Amino acid sequence: MASGNETRDGFDTDLLVVGGGINGAGIARDAAGRGLRVTLVEQDDLAAHTSSASTKLIHGGLRYLEYGEVRLVREALIERERLWAMAPHIIWPLRFVLPQTNSPRPAWMVRAGLFLYDHLGGRERLPATETIRLANDPRGDGLRQRGRAFVYSDCWVQDSRLVVLNARDAADRGATVLTRTRLVDAARAGGGWRATLADDGGERTLTARALVNAAGPWVADILSRVPHARDDRGVRLVKGSHIVVPRLYAGDHAFMLQNPDRRIVFAIPYEGAFTLVGTTDEAWEGAPGRAAIAPHETDYLLETIARYFEAPVTREQIVWSYAGIRPLYDDKAASASAVTRDYVLDLDRGPAGANENAPMLSIFGGKITTYRKLAEHAMAELADTFPDAGGAWTAGATLPGGDFPAEGFEPLVDSLARDYPAIDRALLRRLARAYGTKARVLLGEAHTAADLGEEFGAGLTARELDYLAATEWARTAEDVLYRRSKLGLHVPPGTAERVDAYLARAPA
Template identity: 70%
Template sequence: MGSDGTGASFDLLVVGGGINGAGIARDAAGRGLSVLLVEQDDLAGHTSSASTKLIHGGLRYLEYGEFRLVREALIERERLWGMAPHIIWPLRFVLPQTQSPRPAWMVRLGLFLYDHLGGRKALPGTETIRLDRSAYGAGLSDRRGKGFVYSDCWVEDSRLVVLNARDAADRGATIATRTRLLDARRESPGWIATIADAEGSRSVKARALVNAAGPWVEEVIARVTGANATRGVRLVKGSHIVLPRLYEGDHCFMLQNPDRRIVFAIPYEGHFTLVGTTDEPWQGAPAKAEISAGETRYLLDTVNRYFTRQSDAADVAWSYAGIRPLYDDKAGSASAVTRDYVLDLESGEDGGAPLLNIFGGKITTYRKLAEHALEHLAPFFPEASGAWTAGAVLPGGDMADFEDFLAGLIAERPGFDPALLRRLARAYGTRVSDILGDAQTIAAVGEDLGGGLTTAEVAYLRDREWARTAEDILFRRSKLGLHVPPGTAERLAEYLAAG
């Protein structure tokens, strides 16, 4: 067969290259199954690169009684940190009570549960502070009264997807980006599927089909002959803005609004503050989402209500939006819709050719979702090995401590700018040597296309991480698009086009 899966038979065909699809492909490949993953655009091209970029239990979900989801997410939080310490790290979150619609006792009770539901070990617990006496209150326009400080983790979300896909490929999976599922039909003992990319369409066979298409999950169901899913998704748009830094310090803020919704303010890329998210119902078919003027105003009003530094639309350095495919639990408002996931399994009349549809989910629980997906499919693959991903490090994550690793890297390569080495170490972890080789200066790593982005790094992203466009590299594999000089995107596009 060709490297694109031409004329091939697989155990598993996974549709969707977001976090759930990539996680399922990785888990299945590690159990010894042959896997083809198809993604119509880039890996993490939609929802999975448009998150608030937190590995968290979801403190506000406690308000809706989502105790099982919160507990599972809290357990996964420290587990994922240990698996990928280069792209995941802890943060402290400040929750001011100055404008809270919730009484302090209710917030403190929620934080007590948050500290204890998930078996927290390494992350520090909650503390109560006086905002006017703590550095955590810096930047707030009203520092009267108290606040609470708790822990969660940050994740480079699109890199988490790519690293799962990379690990899946390292274990034998075929990853086909810019490839669509056109149709699929049961043909005993499995599936015949038609897939298409820029070179045309072709048929592949698979024993099982996994629909992890996110916002497109119902569209994929419609392309599968005889599919009879009884579940559905509710599409909700979440948008974020990036502003010049609003306050000093490495901590984040959870800001409570009068409508009881919350907005995060998070230090971002050194010079900025990330603000989000919104919750707006999305009507119609899934598509590339953009922030609306109303959402921008809502987020600006929130930060202006809390911070001394005032911002307006002209200050927005970047914005992004994604459509979250939440499981439709018939909740009254978009904010109240469950973030839990539901797995819907159906098989053919002869009991074979399973179709597993994935509804909902959140980035923090992707690994557990994948594990549950393989449990559902286990009866169809008795030859597969058992669960294995808990604690299995992701590519580049095999280090005891990130700062120790970085210190060693800087000591080994004194001819490099330490800031550049930090960026590379954060992105690639121990695999940074695959890019740098034996080089001792940046000049030895190829042409600098702008802002320290070298041709060697671009070649790695193209050859090992499926990057095909300047946007893939500047805004998903990295956030260099916020930093590089004018003309970098054009030079990068020319380099990629030259092959």
């Protein structure tokens, strides 16, 4: 299991980051861009768990204002347009319709919250809140009741791709990214860390000056593998589940639906033909791992659909569901939905009197929208250990493929269509959405679709699989069909088996 980092100053790497979700990938990218030698290890695929099971929003978190999370909301709102500019191929604006019918909150309270939402975070390009009458507005089509509604802005994100692009950028800046690689144990030694890693090829030892525990739901599990680790920070695991159903309404807007129990459910256009509905908030008492939606969660989401939409939806119509475990900082809130989404960074320099130059930084909580800022804060915590590292740099740096104007997606598609006239425009649009300007790298000198090799369904070709395996660490059909893309919702039966067979015989 080759590292790729040269041994220097007695250490194989400066920073060992454990966890390939959004926080781990973001920290690895930030650190690599400051000139540090970075090794990122992930026990499964990148974004295999929490970071691919989100509601896929870049948002301030309107409902968090209700819990007094003003600092978190402000930071997230500032990051919202910044992230859009960094990756406009995978992040784009979305308007949310917030009906007041069935609302457990008075309209004045909701409007006051939206006023803060519009002005708290330096909104520049996203449109402000408006009030509409759904009875005479097409955005009310498909609803059971069409009274007054507020319409506000947030952004959509392809969450798994955001993780992968951060890891890709980290690797482009010199980081070593090791997927399917597990941290067996770690201990302070020789003024730094000695870690045992394991993959299919066996175990190896890696030394590092500092350790970042960004293992998400496994953050406490990692701490248990470290002798004398501090345990005064708690993590609270909360499961969130979503269902995907045939499209409930026309239009490219989303809905924010308020339920009688004061919980929020989103209904969002998804993959063209579908609507994504979620999320739930359920305390998770088991060990971290792969989660699935429970029958009562499905009932809750179906009841929400029935409360608001004319078209009935049955269990049999659900085309896909997914669930994820969120590792929230335990602030002792009474309900899972009220637990803070803010993050806590815990810097542990070891027992009193021990080596003071072997820090471990553990990440508790957080949300996708604030990952970049969290990474900056993480590097600030480690500044004493790396005094020669560069300064903060990520605020204005685009992610791979995102080097075009935030409002320039359609011109990008037009440009690809001019340069590849014999390739279907719908395919070019999908590739632009996934890869941005890197779509040209993938397409290369292809003149026709046949030049892209074997076709696996829904426009997925051998050329794309080769690209994903070579540059984005994809190894299995699940990596490709449900994380690097959502083509699993569109391909015919048997595609996953064909993709797995192709990737298995592809050169490493």
